[in-house]
Amino acid sequence: MALPDLAKKPQRFTGGHRACAGCGFPITIKIILQAAENPVVVGCSTGCMEVTSTIYPYTAWECSFIHSAFENVAATISGVETAYRSLKKQGKIQEEITFIAFGGDGGTYDIGLQALSGAMERGHKMVYICYDNQGYMNTGIQRSSATPRGANTTTSPAGTHIPGKQQYPKDLTAIMAAHNIPYVAQSSMSHWNDLYRKAKKAFSADGPAFLNVLSTCRLGWATAPEDTVDVAEGAVQCKLWPLFEVEEGVWKLSFKPRQPLPVADWMKQQGRFKHLFRPENAELLTDIQREVDERWEKLLKRCGIENGGDKQG
């Protein structure tokens, strides 16, 4: 797919929504929805995506859309998909329809993890997409279990005694891979081709599929609106957000940075990490780099790339 062709495809998510200038998720969902060949029914958990796209009496959705609560989009769409199977079996519906659930990292990594795990285990034919912006941004930038270590958030503030979030993020994509569903992948809104290709694969999977997509929040990350795509790209280039896929249990790396950036270079672009560059936090920065390297090595092993240690990293 060439970019000009992609631009010509019909939009299921239209302009006029109230997301911030420079918000990452509209880019994310536009690309994903353009990869769907069948008509779609979209579910959305409570969060920025929902509250900015469906302010009554307006909607940015050109397709069927349902929102009911924060933690339950996987359960809601599993109900929709079950209804579809029932009505199709009875001959009341003929069309092929694709079912998509969108949640932020709050609705996916944390409060919605149980409903997600249940829906995947039951094998509903749906694609769950987490747009991961590394925090509870809709409620005003609180930490989530996806927030990087060291980030300043309103519930992990960088104070005089504690320098931001104390924990490393949960590896949700690996958790979803452990559900042994047909397709799991990690992508980034900065890599539209990678995202488009993975969305296509997810939609054609024979069973549930899960995509975890890095999606910049310029307010929460404290970046300039025009840098949204570049900052997401930086997370991939510094190996903090690797691009990979797990297809029928086989792990495959999608992208290997030729010259990986130090994580500190990526962090420097964002106000949320500003305090880490004070002299007393130098050791923390080293720790973060070590963790990123270790997780990268582990990923390479899972992908069958032995001795693939990144010499430049």
Added chain:
Amino acid sequence: MAMALEAQKTTALTGNEAAATALRQIEPDVVAAYPITPQTEIVQLFSTFVSDGLVKTEFAAVESEHSAMSATIGAAAAGARAMTATSSNGLAFMWEMLYIAAGLRIPIVMPVVNRALSAPINIHCDHSDTMGARDAGWIQIYSENAQEMYDNLIQAVRIAEHPEVLLPIMVTIDGFIISHGMENVELLQDQVVRDFVGEYHFPYPLLDIEHPKTIGPLTLQDFYFEHKREQAEAMQRSKAVITVIADDFARLSGRQYGFVECYKMKGAKYALVVLGSTAGTAKYVVDELRQEGEQCGLVKIRVFRPFPGPELCKALADIKAVGIMDRSDSFSTQGGPVFAETKAALYQASNQPKCVNYIYGLGGRDIEPSLIRQAFMEVKDLATSNAVGGGIRHLGVRE
């Protein structure tokens, strides 16, 4: 037009079996449910109907009650008739979604087998679960026995899905007392039930992809109030629909239901108000007392939401004192919910009997005929003396 009653079959069933049979005959497109004592049997029985190909239903064995209600909402919004069932803490776990089902105007029918809420944990009957959900925007119908559970479930489908209503309904039976007790139940034929409930038509189905709709948008200061007002009006309109459907059902079955049932209220000077299985025991006590020459009667509330205020006032129009029985406490210090609401309704009535509240039967504590007789005698004292009503009493508890 007079119609012949449909042929019916008398079968010995537990309350749960009667509920499962109603579900089988209604044959929803989707059931999404999670087991909890004492409701579990309904889900188990229904699963076997699915496994044995007796129903076309797709069954989703979800991982929690929260997801059960979420998936049921999703399925019903998609355009499928969808049901679930629960009890006690399971209902409490659905709380958030109960309000959302009602606010989205999703016509779900849900059997609830009444069980005490934790803590302390207890698996036996009281009404704290559904009474806690009384303001969630659901229609609530309480059943005295297995027959009523069966009949109420079948009627509930028509009521919930009526275009003038579009509200979810919970139909209750008392845990263990009715859910696990066996009685004779008159069953309609499968096809008769199927014809009675008809096809499901949700006005805005998600699966109608030619006409995409956004369900569940953000609604702010400019529209939220109107949506809630419409919801309240739908609840108001449901009263007429409940009556029409009850009449339709009576023509099929010969069993007529109202908002309240008056038992030997003619000439009564004092009465008890109850709901659920206790009505059965209380009727037995009324019979005994009437034989002894007492002027007592019983009013059973069948529909608690919408609350039958005018019907209760009419039922209590000629009596001097009433004991209002609550199988749950609201901890408001103003008595249980049945008491508070009945008293509020009587405030506008031309006849205002003295009222006393009986909290009883919590956590499955047996309500014996002797206790009901005691309550009747106390209410009689109130009716015939200068004593002032309004108190809250606990029946059958250690002091």
